[in-house]
Amino acid sequence: MKTKFHIKDLDLFFKEEKVLKQINFEIPANKILGIIGPSGSGKTTFLRALNRMNDLEDGTRIEGNILLDEEDIYKPDYDVVALRKKVGMVFAMPVPLPMSIYENVVYGVRLSGVNDSKLLDELVEKSLTASYLWDEVKDRLKTSGMRLSGGQQQRLCLARVLAMEPEVILLDEPCSGLDPISTAKIEDALTVLKKDYTIILVTNNTKQAARVADNTAFFLMGELIEIGSTGQIFTTPNRIETNDYITGRFG
Amino acid sequence: MKLIGEKGVKRILMLTAFSAISALLLIALFILNEGLPFIFKYGVKDFLFSSDWNPHLGKYGIYPMIVASLWVTFGALVIGAPLGVAGAFFLTEYVPKSIMRIIKPTIELLAAIPSVVYGFIGVMVLAPLIRNNFGGPGLSLLAASIILGIMILPTVISISIDSIMAVPQSYREGSLALGATTWQTIHMVTVKASKSGIIASIILGMGRAIGETMAVIMVAGNSVNIPHSPLDSVRTLTANIALEMSYATGLHRQALFATGVVLFIGIIILNSIASVVLRKRAVKK
Known part of the structure; x- marks a missing residue:
């Protein structure tokens, strides 16, 4: 099995505070990794370390290495813009950019210099279809992305990431504000997409991890407590903390 | 109590x-x-559109002053607006927040400098510089535009910064996460989302430029004529009132008040446009 990310002795500091402590594990390609843990456990911070979004926060510093395809993404001359094209991200709050549905989807691709309108049209249809949104918006691609419902906006955000044809998709609690039907649509999309992408899904909803993830990691207080196949984590966890969390005893 | x-x-x-x-x-x-x-x-027509301003002959045409005021304001905007808006984007998007928190109040301090001091610097430094390098009397439309351009910077910068900061961070993150550079994010997303606030900042700066009196009197030269080049001496509406009010009587005095009416209406129009633009933004949110 091919390794996509290799995390070695990762410590992450925010100003003086150590937010992530000694994280070590590998993330296999073309699987869905679910990351669960109570809020404040560092799971979102960890996710944002994978495409260096934490760089935007003043005072963030890391020690250790994160290797993407065996290349250190924190080495000094690493191209962050190229990294974010390879490692796309969907945020907790669905925020379309202030432009039309169509322009939202092709935004990243246009910036990379693609302007062939036929190519872009095809890309829009393909991406929106893959994010289960095409049928709902195909007749109004020119309207503002901000006029869609919350669930549709989140699928639009997924589509704009897919249009970039990344290798990895990071999702940060993508369904936290969505109704069960929209949630199901996103989950359906993810299970289809893992064929072509490596997916890392941070979720507050342990049931969601149990439903869609191949592997599950449990974070607590900035530490990786346990990682294993989803079946093993949810039926026979090795650590008492994991068991307490998934059975709802705390968190 | x-x-x-x-x-x-x-x-x-x-x-x-x-x-x-x-x-x-x-x-x-x-x-x-x-x-x-x-x-x-x-x-109305003679007052606004006649070029003859000769109070001792009973001629009160303020057309040259209107033209001068418009040119001086336009010049101030040409200098102040791009500097201010570009500065605001630099401070919000490229400079760490901790440093911005020091620089922004410092820029706002520019507004605390009395306008007579700006005028003084204009007379002592700017006018000779213009006279020696470009010719003309030095005290000129160009000098007034430059001084006013600097004077409107705090207004333009601080209101632009406020409106740029009001753009949700999630827009920037969404754009950057799609592999956009900081510059691409600014011109594709941030400018669009903060446009109305930036326009309002320029309009308010414009209001300040039209109304400014002391600094303009000191550097504009104050001769009543329609300028043909930026190096010509000009007299603005505000300067006209301030210069002549102390000795004016009768009709002359009324003519100066009438000049004030013209200014007053102009500034009310500008401020109303600014508040409509700003309110539109509030409604959109």
């Missing part, structure tokens, strides 16, 4: 609030009362 009671406090506060509004109303009434009759007596 017991003595006056809740109702008493409310009345006192209401009185203070109304004093500001009534001051505005009284000033408006006073200026209109003094100026409007003259405008109608002299003729």
Whole structure:
């Protein structure tokens, strides 16, 4: 099995505070990794370390290495813009950019210099279809992305990431504000997409991890407590903390 | 507090609030009362569009001053608006927040410098510089534009910064996460989302430029003529009132009030446009 990310002795500091402590594990390609843990456990911070979004926060510093395809993404001359094209991200709050549905989807691709309108049209249809949104918006691609419902906006955000044809998709609690039907649509999309992408899904909803993830990691207080196949984590966890969390005893 | 009671406090506060509004109303009434009759007596067209300003001959055409005011304001915007808006984007998007928190108040301090000081620097430094390098009298439309361009910077920068900071961080993150560079994010997303605030900042800066008097008197040269080059000496509407009011009597005095009416209306129009633009933004959110 091919390794996509290799995390070695990762410590992450925010100003003086150590937010992530000694994280070590590998993330296999073309699987869905679910990351669960109570809020404040560092799971979102960890996710944002994978495409260096934490760089935007003043005072963030890391020690250790994160290797993407065996290349250190924190080495000094690493191209962050190229990294974010390879490692796309969907945020907790669905925020379309202030432009039309169509322009939202092709935004990243246009910036990379693609302007062939036929190519872009095809890309829009393909991406929106893959994010289960095409049928709902195909007749109004020119309207503002901000006029869609919350669930549709989140699928639009997924589509704009897919249009970039990344290798990895990071999702940060993508369904936290969505109704069960929209949630199901996103989950359906993810299970289809893992064929072509490596997916890392941070979720507050342990049931969601149990439903869609191949592997599950449990974070607590900035530490990786346990990682294993989803079946093993949810039926026979090795650590008492994991068991307490998934059975709802705390968190 | 017991003595006056809740109702008493409310009345006192209401009185203070109304004093500001009534001051505005009284000033408006006073200026209109003094100026409007003259405008109608002299003729709107002759007053606004005649170039003949000769108070001792009974000629009161303010056209050259209107043109000068417009040019000086336009020049101030050409210099101040790009500097201010670009500066605001640099400070919000490229400079760490901790440093921005020091620089922004420093820029706002520019607004605290008395305008006579700007005028003084204009006379001592800027005018000789213009005279020696480009010719002309030095005290000129160009000098006034440059000084005013600097004077409107704090207005333009601080209101632009506020509106750029009001753009949700999630827009920037969404754009950057799609592999956009900081510059691409600015011109594709942030400019669009903060446009109305930036326009309002420029309009408010414009209002300040039109109304400024002391610095302009000191550097513009003040001769009444329609400028043909940026190096010509000009007199603005504000300068006209300030220069002549001390000795004006009778019709001349009324003509100066009428000049004030023209300024007053112009600035009210500008401020209304600015507040409409700003309100539109509020509604959109």
